[in-house]
Amino acid sequence: xxxxxxxxxxxxxxxxxxxxxxxxxxxxxxxxxxxxxxxxxxxxxxxxxxxxxxxxxxxxxxxxxxxxxxxxxxxxxxxxxxxxxxxxxxxxxxxxxxxxxxxxxxxxxxxxxxxxxxxxxxxxxxxxxxxxxxxxxxxxxxxxxxxxxxxxxxxxxxxxxxxxxxxxxxxxxxxxxxxxxxxxxxxxxxxxxxxxxxxxxxxxxxxxxxxxxxxxxxxxxxxxxxxxxxxxxxxxxxxxxxxxxxxxxxxxxxxxxxxxxxxxxxxxxxxxxxxxxxxxxxxxxxxxxxxxxxxxxxxxxxxxxxxxxxxxx
Amino acid sequence: xxxxxxxxxxxxxxxxxxxxxxxxxxxxxxxxxxxxxxxxxxxxxxxxxxxxxxxxxxxxxxxxxxxxxxxxxxxxxxxxxxxxxxxxxxxxxxxxxxxxxxxxxxxxxxxxxxxxxxxxxxxxxxxxxxxxxxxxxxxxxxxxxxxxxxxxxxxxxxxxxxxxxxxxxxxxxxxxxxxxxxxxxxxxxxxxxxxxxxxxxxxxxxxxxxxxxxxxxxxxxxxxxxxxxxxxxxxxxxxxxxxxxx
Numbered sequence: 001x002x003x004x005x006x007x008x009x010x011x012x013x014x015x016x017x018x019x020x021x022x023x024x025x026x027x028x029x030x031x032x033x034x035x036x037x038x039x040x041x042x043x044x045x046x047x048x049x050x051x052x053x054x055x056x057x058x059x060x061x062x063x064x065x066x067x068x069x070x071x072x073x074x075x076x077x078x079x080x081x082x083x084x085x086x087x088x089x090x091x092x093x094x095x096x097x098x099x100x101x102x103x104x105x106x107x108x109x110x111x112x113x114x115x116x117x118x119x120x121x122x123x124x125x126x127x128x129x130x131x132x133x134x135x136x137x138x139x140x141x142x143x144x145x146x147x148x149x150x151x152x153x154x155x156x157x158x159x160x161x162x163x164x165x166x167x168x169x170x171x172x173x174x175x176x177x178x179x180x181x182x183x184x185x186x187x188x189x190x191x192x193x194x195x196x197x198x199x200x201x202x203x204x205x206x207x208x209x210x211x212x213x214x215x216x217x218x219x220x221x222x223x224x225x226x227x228x229x230x231x232x233x234x235x236x237x238x239x240x241x242x243x244x245x246x247x248x249x250x251x252x253x254x255x256x257x258x259x260x261x262x263x264x265x266x267x268x269x270x271x272x273x274x275x276x277x278x279x280x281x282x283x284x285x286x287x288x289x290x291x292x293x294x295x296x297x298x299x300x301x302x303x304x305x306x307x308x309x310x311x312x313x
Numbered sequence: 314x315x316x317x318x319x320x321x322x323x324x325x326x327x328x329x330x331x332x333x334x335x336x337x338x339x340x341x342x343x344x345x346x347x348x349x350x351x352x353x354x355x356x357x358x359x360x361x362x363x364x365x366x367x368x369x370x371x372x373x374x375x376x377x378x379x380x381x382x383x384x385x386x387x388x389x390x391x392x393x394x395x396x397x398x399x400x401x402x403x404x405x406x407x408x409x410x411x412x413x414x415x416x417x418x419x420x421x422x423x424x425x426x427x428x429x430x431x432x433x434x435x436x437x438x439x440x441x442x443x444x445x446x447x448x449x450x451x452x453x454x455x456x457x458x459x460x461x462x463x464x465x466x467x468x469x470x471x472x473x474x475x476x477x478x479x480x481x482x483x484x485x486x487x488x489x490x491x492x493x494x495x496x497x498x499x500x501x502x503x504x505x506x507x508x509x510x511x512x513x514x515x516x517x518x519x520x521x522x523x524x525x526x527x528x529x530x531x532x533x534x535x536x537x538x539x540x541x542x543x544x545x546x547x548x549x550x551x552x553x554x555x556x557x558x559x
Contacts, residue, residue: 063450071432072409130407130434215383306442
């Protein structure tokens with residue numbers, strides 16, 4: 001599948017924003033992040049900026065962006081529509097949380113913080129389900145895809161909150177959570193890659209054409225001499241050598257390095273902790289961009305079974 | 314609404330039956346499809362860079378060719394690929410806007426180009442590659458089963474068939490109601506062992522493909538006539554035969 005920059009950026013940024021919103025809403029009432037209003041307002045604005053940038057980026061993927069509002073209508077059947085509804089709905093408690101923080105209404109802030117956290121989790125769940133519900137892409141229709149989206153959003157959000165907290169000398173709890181989620185993400189991603197590498201394909205050229213009864217099926221003549229939308233969109237292939245290296249980059253920069261840096265930050269404290277946590281959050285987002293790019297680049301679509309293996313690239 | 318209709322039992326299921334035994338791979342179906350549909354219900358079917366290297370465009374029908382099997386048992390099979398108007402079309406249910414829909418009255422899967430946002434998710438959801446994005450209009454395009462022909466009362470009745478079916482010189486394409494077990498197409502599917510593409514995907518295509526017929530078994534190779542010595546009339550040749558046979 002073609003890794004469209006608009007979607008890679010959208011899912012990564014909005015995932016981090018929703019993760020940040022989730023942890024802010026949850027940890028603030030528990031007193032696990034600095035309790036002052038300016039801190040919470042800064043965290044909330046960063047979360048909303050990331051989410052909004054991501055959503056705007058996703059509009060760039062549409063053929064008719066001016067009609068995007070129509071995507072809110074089919075929540076009964078479509079995970080993409082549900083994602084849109086959840087994303088828009090989450091702005092309501094998030095906005096009210098901002099209002100409560102500015103007015104210093106403690107109970108109201110707690111309530112809308114928790115509602116915003118629920119909306120953030122629901123939105124990321126819907127994002128994951130868009131991919132996990134597509135049968136023609138076996139790498140996406142995998143039980144670890146949705147837990148992956150949730151874990152990576154939780155990880156990047158917690159890392160961002162740890163960064164903000166570290167500047168106020170109160171980032172220990174989100175840093176610990178980011179370490180846990182990062183370690184979880186590391187294990188999950190490795191298990192996912194091992195699973196998709198070893199799983200046999202559900203469909204083959206033989207089942208795609210139904211000619212398996214005659215024996216092995218090989219594409220002889222393609223239907224068109226030049227490329228087409230299907231091959232450009234669904235036939236993207238990444239060289240195996242690059243995939244292996246990029247997986248290493250994603251694991252090292254996306255998970256291992258941020259976890260190590262945040263662990264150091266826990267012990268360091270002060271300005272050093274703030275610097276370490278900032279580096280950790282930046283590396284984490286960078287690694288997740290690589291991870292998300294691979295999520296598309298390594299995914300294979302059944303339509304390519306109709307074409308000779310060399311045509312798909 | 315992108316939720317699927319709940320058709321009553323015996324409801325019409327219009328679709329195609331494609332005979333892989335008689336298809337000669339001439340691409341006439343694809344060309345006539347393009348010709349009709351570029352001014353039809355989902356018009357236009359644009360071409361990009363049409364007169365230079367890298368020409369490409371939107372087509373509802375693509376004709377592949379495969380080799381299947383090895384050696385003497387191997388076959389070359391021409392294989393037209395188009396929308397199968399599935400009974401469980403995920404391309405419809407994933408649509409966030411309701412632009413994609415499956416008609417309750419005949420099962421045809423269509424796109425409303427007025428409400429499509431061109432997100433491309435339906436094309437991802439189709440295992441068969443039946444949907445192609447019109448990058449000029451920014452909306453998705455797909456086979457309409459020539460809905461503007463089959464119900465078109467301004468056409469002579471014999472021509473109320475999809476363009477691909479009408480034009481096929483090998484009569485490898487058949488159109489009809491696959492929901493009616495006694496229709497000509499349903500009988501054809503029963504008699505010839507018509508099958509679904511990628512049944513493991515669970516989309517339950519309406520269109521069926523007829524497999525290549527079994528090749529007639531070849532008899533024993535002809536034996537070379539070997540005349541007996543006494544049958545050779547010419548004495549010189551009889552002598553040569555005797556010498557060489559020694």
